[in-house]
Structure formats: structure tokens, C-alpha cells
Amino acid sequence: MKNNLLLGITGSIAASKTEKLYNSLKDQYNIKFVSTSEGLKYLDDNFKINNNIISSWDNETGSPHIELSRWADKFVIYPATANFISKLNNGISDDILSATALMYKDSIYIAPAMHEEMYINEVTQENILELSKKHIFCGPKYGKLDIGDEGLGRLLEPDELINIIEKTKEKIIVTSGPTFENIDLVRGITNSSSGKQGRAIAYELLSKGYDVIYIHSDLINPVPHARNITYSSSDDLYQSILKNIKDVKKIYMTSAVSDFIPEKFNKKMSRESGELFLKLSPNIDIIKTIKSQYKDIKVIGFSAQLDDNLNFEKINTKNCDYLVINNLKDNYFGSDNNKIFIIDRDKLIYESSVENKNIIAQHIVKNTTS
Ligand SMILES: Cc1cc2nc3c(=O)[nH]c(=O)nc-3n(C[C@H](O)[C@H](O)[C@H](O)COP(=O)(O)O)c2cc1C
Structure with a gap:
């Protein structure tokens, strides 16, 4: 009937x-x-x-x-x-x-x-x-x-x-935006990532019927019809991924994650204290850590570089499935446009021209979902 x-x-x-x-x-x-x-x-x-x-x-x-x-x-x-x-x-x-x-x-x-x-x-x-x-x-x-x-x-x-x-399409996590690492109770280290590319990828996946969990920096806007989860520090981001990873088939790691974690002063630093030194320790590699535990989840990493190097060393070190490379010299954080290269572990899969980030998102989704 x-x-x-x-x-x-x-x-x-x-x-x-x-x-x-x-x-x-x-x-x-x-x-x-x-x-x-x-x-x-x-x-x-x-x-x-x-x-x-x-x-x-x-x-x-x-x-x-x-x-x-x-x-x-x-x-x-x-x-x-x-x-x-x-x-x-x-x-x-x-x-x-x-x-x-x-x-x-x-x-x-x-x-x-x-x-x-x-x-x-x-x-x-x-x-x-x-x-x-x-x-x-x-x-x-x-x-x-x-x-x-x-x-x-x-x-x-x-x-x-x-x-x-x-159809119930597969569950996908998209992470987006900068991380914020506190150095004292009121200050922190962040970066200029706007989250525009991650947001555009979330929209594209939603329009294709995927169940999208949009884990984004609390400094940027949600995607109103995704499942929205916010983070501040890179550890929040990592914990949010782990909390939501059940049944997830793919992760687009578009977030710009801090490479270093500062030692935190548990007070508001004052200039009266005179010269201070900040100790920075290398952060964990979130993609590598996740891939080592969840081998079946496809992870798409992003590499914002200052050159067009097809970074096969990086994709293999991180152990992710695809790496999307963009050159910040040509399209800096926050720009509406982007130019990307997509590589897998041994070859170039796709090279775009300079296009609006929403069109770039269509290329990324098309070349990484099959
Ligand atoms: C040619 C034309 C096209 C329109 N297209 C849209 C549209 O795509 N989306 C929209 O929200 N409103 C659009 N509007 C405005 C709506 O028709 C208007 O807000 C109307 O009050 C909606 O009534 P409804 O929500 O009761 O159908 C358009 C109006 C005109 C004259």
C-alpha cells in the first residue's frame, strides 16, 4: 500500500x-x-x-x-x-x-x-x-x-x-574554524581561519542528504540545519569528535588546529609581573590519533600551506585518506575564493581553478565521496 x-x-x-x-x-x-x-x-x-x-x-x-x-x-x-x-x-x-x-x-x-x-x-x-x-x-x-x-x-x-x-545517508562529521588555546584566564592563541570552507562543505553534504554533525569553533556561526556542536580549544574539538564518532563514516577535518599548546597561567597575567616567557608544547595530531583508533573511518585532512607542494609525506604521516591542499599566499584565511589540490596517498586526484568556496566544496565532496 x-x-x-x-x-x-x-x-x-x-x-x-x-x-x-x-x-x-x-x-x-x-x-x-x-x-x-x-x-x-x-x-x-x-x-x-x-x-x-x-x-x-x-x-x-x-x-x-x-x-x-x-x-x-x-x-x-x-x-x-x-x-x-x-x-x-x-x-x-x-x-x-x-x-x-x-x-x-x-x-x-x-x-x-x-x-x-x-x-x-x-x-x-x-x-x-x-x-x-x-x-x-x-x-x-x-x-x-x-x-x-x-x-x-x-x-x-x-x-x-x-x-x-x-534514504538515510551516512553520518559525516565536518569540523570548521580556528581553535583557541588559553594562555591565561582571559587571553589565548588562535588563528585567522574563518570556517568558510568547512561551512560550505557542510552545506554541500546536507544538500546531498548526508547526516552532518557540524563541529565548529564557538567563534563562528552554526549551520542552522546541521547538528551543531561547538568547541573552543583543540582538546574540546578532539573530545567532541570522540563523543560523536559512533556510526560516522567520514570526517572532514577543516578546522585550523593549533600545532602548539601553551602552558596556561591560572590567573590573568599582569604587566606588573615584568617579562614573561610562554612555553609551547607540540599538540597531538588529531587526525593521526583518530585514524589509529578508527581505521574504517575515511578522514579528509586539509593542509593550508604557503606553497603548492603536493605533500605526500604529510598525508602518509597523518595516515588520512585524502588531503586537500590550498595555498594561503593566493587565498588567505577569510577569502571567499580558494584554489585546491586533492591528493590521495600516492597521486593527485583533482586540481581546481580559483573559485568561490561553495563551488570548491562541491569539488571536494564529489572527489571524496563515492
Ligand atoms: C517574483 C517573485 C519571486 C519571489 N521568490 C521568493 C523566494 O524564492 N523566496 C522567498 O522567500 N520569497 C520570495 N518572494 C517573496 C514572497 O513571494 C513573499 O514573501 C510572499 O509573501 C510569500 O508568501 P507565502 O509564504 O505565503 O507563500 C518572491 C516574490 C516575487 C514577486
Whole structure:
């Protein structure tokens, strides 16, 4: 017997893709549609004539928001506007779709589509972060947007969405951002890593349906629809990886981890004490330590260098599966662009040109997941 799938549509120009999603799903599911009045505007006329798309209480009898929410085994909002996401997070139910969503007991698959500025707006980010506690966000991804723009906010393609609702893909850890090693109670040693590349990799993996644990520095922002865990020092990072490693198949070690650990003064250092010397001891190699204990987990290391040396010695010493090399001289920490080489233990696998870090993330994921 087929399961019931309720397809919610909201007022994004990307709503025109709903028809394709419907065509890919209609053999497996009984499908019903609920749309906002704005969503209707972006649907093809024939599609509207041939399907019963519920969009207003006026044309219905009974309480369709109650009946539909109880009928649906799966509920997918494709696409979801910033407005709809905000309404859902605030419990607003002033139309049939938002009322049905508020009635629905289980997790809803929500596929956002909007311009990057709307998506990265802190209100939208907070709404997604909050809703992610219950619901499953599917994308967005980086790509072409309305009016010829490019950015983070593109709706997932129908097959990418189906990947998420049909399959449980493997669990992957992405670490991102700098470490902070205290030298006294208020100061520390850190580095200028922005976390942009790790964040872009997390987005790319999420859009492919992976279950992403985003272990990131508390100095950088979360990825709202990943499982977020923060760290400060490299030891916090190491402990967080160990705590979450069960069933993990891959780790992208994008974090810029301190090579040295300072001896910590357990007070606030004062200039009155005169000249001080800081003792730095070499840190553990987190990748090497993890690989020695968890041989089956594929680890992708990152090497920020001041040259383009294909560092086979490093990959073999660390014992990781792939090493992604970038040259800080050309694309310093924090830049939006990057150029990378990917090597395995004995050969060059991929060389990119200088591209946006979101596109680089697509190359990295493509060449390290198979
Ligand atoms: C041409 C056009 C395209 C739009 N595309 C989007 C979009 O992709 N994402 C979004 O959040 N809002 C988009 N909007 C704005 C929404 O349509 C607007 O916020 C509307 O109130 C959403 O209503 P709904 O959430 O009830 O469907 C677009 C508006 C226009 C006129």
C-alpha cells in the first residue's frame, strides 16, 4: 500500500519545480497538495487544472487543515519561503498551509528557496535553527538564483530532495574554524581561519542528504540545519569528535588546529609581573590519533600551506585518506575564493581553478565521496 505524502507549496519563483517533484513521486505515494495563495502564482495553469491544489478554506468543506495533517504520512514543503519559515516558527496559522503545518505532529521536510540575503538574514537563520530541533531542513544549496544572481539559497533539485526523504545517508562529521588555546584566564592563541570552507562543505553534504554533525569553533556561526556542536580549544574539538564518532563514516577535518599548546597561567597575567616567557608544547595530531583508533573511518585532512607542494609525506604521516591542499599566499584565511589540490596517498586526484568556496566544496565532496 502506498504512503500518503502532502506537498506544501509557497510563493517562491522556484515553485515551478514542484510539478517535476510530483512526477517523480507520484508512483510511490498518494499525493495531495496545499499551497499558499502566493505559491499558486508560480504553478503552471495545466498543472493547476489537472490537480486539486487546496489553497483556501473558502472552497472547502469541513476542517481540511485537521484532516490533511492526519492523513499525511510525510509532509514536504517544496519550496519554503522565508515568510512561511518565519510563520511556522512563530506558530502563525493564518492560511491553510500554515495551519496544517502547525497541526502536524511529526517532522516536516522543509526545502527553503530564497535569495542569499534573505537566507543569511539573522532572523531567517534563527528561525531555521529553532525549527531544526523538530523538522528536517533540506538545503538550500549554492547555485543560480532569481534575476541571474548566484548564491546560497537555491532550492534543492527534486532528485536531491527525494534522496533526503527516501534514504538515510551516512553520518559525516565536518569540523570548521580556528581553535583557541588559553594562555591565561582571559587571553589565548588562535588563528585567522574563518570556517568558510568547512561551512560550505557542510552545506554541500546536507544538500546531498548526508547526516552532518557540524563541529565548529564557538567563534563562528552554526549551520542552522546541521547538528551543531561547538568547541573552543583543540582538546574540546578532539573530545567532541570522540563523543560523536559512533556510526560516522567520514570526517572532514577543516578546522585550523593549533600545532602548539601553551602552558596556561591560572590567573590573568599582569604587566606588573615584568617579562614573561610562554612555553609551547607540540599538540597531538588529531587526525593521526583518530585514524589509529578508527581505521574504517575515511578522514579528509586539509593542509593550508604557503606553497603548492603536493605533500605526500604529510598525508602518509597523518595516515588520512585524502588531503586537500590550498595555498594561503593566493587565498588567505577569510577569502571567499580558494584554489585546491586533492591528493590521495600516492597521486593527485583533482586540481581546481580559483573559485568561490561553495563551488570548491562541491569539488571536494564529489572527489571524496563515492
Ligand atoms: C517574483 C517573485 C519571486 C519571489 N521568490 C521568493 C523566494 O524564492 N523566496 C522567498 O522567500 N520569497 C520570495 N518572494 C517573496 C514572497 O513571494 C513573499 O514573501 C510572499 O509573501 C510569500 O508568501 P507565502 O509564504 O505565503 O507563500 C518572491 C516574490 C516575487 C514577486
